[in-house]
Amino acid sequence: METKYFDLREKIDDEKIKEAAEAIKEGKLVLFPTETVYGLGANGLDENAVKKIYAAKGRASDNPLILHIADIKILDKLVKSVGDIESKLIEKFWPGPLTIIFEKKEIVPNVITGGLNTVAIRMPENLIARKLIRYSNLPIAAPSANISGKPSGTVLEDIKEEFDGKVDYMINGGKVNIGLESTVIRVVDGIIHILRPGKITKENFEDLGFDVAIEKQILGEYDGKEKVMSPGIKYKHYAPNTKSVLIYSKNNEKMVDKVKELAKNENAVILCKTSNENRYSGFDVISMGDTLEEISSNIFTILRKSDKLNKSLIIIEGVKEEGLGLAIMNRLIRATAHNYIKII
Ligand code: AMP
Ligand code: MG
Numbered sequence: 001m002e003t004k005y006f007d008l009r010e011k012i013d014d015e016k017i018k019e020a021a022e023a024i025k026e027g028k029l030v031l032f033p034t035e036t037v038y039g040l041g042a043n044g045l046d047e048n049a050v051k052k053i054y055a056a057k058g059r060a061s062d063n064p065l066i067l068h069i070a071d072i073k074i075l076d077k078l079v080k081s082v083g084d085i086e087s088k089l090i091e092k093f094w095p096g097p098l099t100i101i102f103e104k105k106e107i108v109p110n111v112i113t114g115g116l117n118t119v120a121i122r123m124p125e126n127l128i129a130r131k132l133i134r135y136s137n138l139p140i141a142a143p144s145a146n147i148s149g150k151p152s153g154t155v156l157e158d159i160k161e162e163f164d165g166k167v168d169y170m171i172n173g174g175k176v177n178i179g180l181e182s183t184v185i186r187v188v189d190g191i192i193h194i195l196r197p198g199k200i201t202k203e204n205f206e207d208l209g210f211d212v213a214i215e216k217q218i219l220g221e222y223d224g225k226e227k228v229m230s231p232g233i234k235y236k237h238y239a240p241n242t243k244s245v246l247i248y249s250k251n252n253e254k255m256v257d258k259v260k261e262l263a264k265n266e267n268a269v270i271l272c273k274t275s276n277e278n279r280y281s282g283f284d285v286i287s288m289g290d291t292l293e294e295i296s297s298n299i300f301t302i303l304r305k306s307d308k309l310n311k312s313l314i315i316i317e318g319v320k321e322e323g324l325g326l327a328i329m330n331r332l333i334r335a336t337a338h339n340y341i342k343i344i
Contacts, residue, residue: 003164008128009174014135017128020169021135024049029056031145031163032132033173034124036097036182036198037152037300038159039068039142040167041132047109050141054111056166059148063231064114065141066099066182067121070133078108078119078139085187085210092208095125097178097199101186112141114231122182128173144181151238151300151335154179158304179297180327186229194218195230197327199296218330219321238300238335240307240314246336248318248329249343252276258343259315266313269306273317284311292324299328303335318342 006016020030027049030041040057042049044067054061069075072090075082079102082090086100104119113119121139124130133140144152145159153159156172163170183198191211194202197218205212215229245262249255256279263270263283270280273295274287286302288295306314316332318340319325333340 001165001168003167003170005170005172007172009172012127012131014131017131017171018135020171021132021137023168024132024136024138024140027052028168029053029166030132030169030171031156031159031167032129032142032169032171033126033156033176034068034129034142035126035177036124036180037154037176037178038145038156039129039140040145040163041068041140041142043136044068044112044139044141045107045109047111050109050111053141053143056163057143057146057148059143061111062114063148064116064120065112065143066184067108067112067119067139068129068133068142069121069123069139070095070130072123074139075121078105078121079103080105083187085190085192088208089185089192089205090123093200094123095130096123097125097182098122099182099184099196101184101195116231118186120184126173126177128171132171149237149239151240151303152181154297154300158301175297177297179300180324180331183327184230193229196232197330199324199327201323201326203323214326218326219333238303238331239337240303240335242307242309242311242314244314244316244336244339246316246318246329246332246340247343248320248340250320251343254343255317256280258341259317262313262315267311268313268315269309269311271302271306271314271316273319276317284309288317292319292328295319296324296328299331 099122108119154176178199183200184196194214202212269284274290321329
């Protein structure tokens, strides 16, 4: 298949988005930007189109997809009911990086939900994504655009090769804003359960007066047996091929010392906060930024870049597991396959 490529970095061209939306209607695959990460989209109501997503990504068929909508009116067509808490969250956070799990209606094909009777729905904020959904007049199923197990794509250049010839359209919208996938939640008995942490944080929900629970597998290991609320937890994720280790201490000196100790005997690259860069003179360093927002927007592309250096080890400085830091650490713990040293 020949992939048609649209560059909308400088200027949004509605005619091009309309063409891509027509392709969605015809059951084709469109890779497009959202504010979280790039998505690999298809008509969410067309079983065959959705199967193409799984095939292109090499994704396990029991790992369900998120349906993306642009208009609140369509929600009632897809889900059985919208509870009070969900309504408040929608009002506050949509459009935006929050995915909510609902009981699904018959119209949502089982292939989307991995056979579950629930469906994950989000309304993205990114203008290209919104227009694509609007013009197609369909809910668009779109997982992160990356081969399963690899870091998500936050700039098109990182994933272009992976999907060239496997999708019908690619839309370049430049570097995404947030850089981590959406927060995924499910409300059970009045409590917001965070199934995947993201830009919308536990603290954001608590500030609104909600009770929040965090699934314990978010930072811990999955033993392969426990029942999980989010099937995605079972799978390897975000992993570079190079062996990697995550180091964190509240005490910056201790963290830096440990990083150096490990780097000394290896051909290592160190991913560090910009403010720590000068502490690693003599070592190979990639700076991740300083604020949590900078780190989240850079981390996936830096993981890919460091993997290409053919090093024996990637050493990553961790951050405090609070606010957006929880989402960053969730991705890094999984990227390093739980090779995580926390120093008290
Ligand atoms: P991705 O498509 O890469 O953004 O990943 C989607 C995430 O949403 C995965 O972690 C899924 O497990 C989760 N998810 C999607 N649908 C459901 C659902 N019905 N119930 C629980 N988790 C879901
Ligand atoms: Mg993904």
